[in-house]
Amino acid sequence: MFEEPNRHGQTISHHGRHRRFNVLRSGSRAILEQLVVKADQTQVITLPGNPGVVVVGNPSMADATVAGNQVFVHGKLFGTTNIIILDVDGNQMAAFEVTVMRPAQSAMVMYKGGSAFSYVCAPDCEMTFHIGDQINRYAGVTEEAKQKIQLATGKAGEEEQPSGGQ
Structure with a gap:
């Protein structure tokens, strides 16, 4: 797991590849981050707080499951979609462009x-x-x-x- 505070002092973690994702404070527009998920696999995103709503642009391509402050992104079909995460007050916490790819290894x-x-x-x-x-x-x-x-x-x-x- 990799954690690093962003410019607003908030931390978001990504399990797997060591990448930093930005989470903006309430009222700010979130920066669209890139997330690559292999088909039939899951990536874990750890947020600084519990999300209120997680919206997947194309649920046939990817899906998301929330457990506390973690969002599990599941790759389904190949292609690109987006995920928007709102806090409990409806403010955008994070936004991801999700690319689902064929698993290359083996x-x-x-x-x-x-x-x-x-x-x-x-x-x-x-x-x-x-x-x-x-x-x-x-x-x-x-x-x-x-x-x-x-x-x-x-x-x-x-x-x-x-x-x-x-």
């Missing part, structure tokens, strides 16, 4: 006949699914993973109940 993409196939190699390569991959290839693996999760959560053999209902 990731490999094979292109065959215009179709993409993703793998994670550590050290042996296993299939994984990313947006843009050939979906038919992963149908069997997806069903097997679903069954494994159901067994692990004790829901194997249970039928899904229709929503709504009486």
Whole structure:
């Protein structure tokens, strides 16, 4: 964790890469900071106080979870969006431009006949699914993973109940 006071004497921390983020005092406009998050991973931002509201520009691309003075930013789909953090009085504490990227370490993409196939190699390569991959290839693996999760959560053999209902 890296912490350093900004010009207003406030501190914001970023876990992972050692970077400083500025947080402005109430009533000031926050500077847009750059934050890179890998898809299917999370970055932690520690604020000097508890946020009142966290707004994600495109929730299909990234999401945020608040726990006290920490904001967990989850990468979902590749691309760029923004996150604005307001304090309990509605003043802007921080603003981030969030870029969600494909995890580069141990990731490999094979292109065959215009179709993409993703793998994670550590050290042996296993299939994984990313947006843009050939979906038919992963149908069997997806069903097997679903069954494994159901067994692990004790829901194997249970039928899904229709929503709504009486």
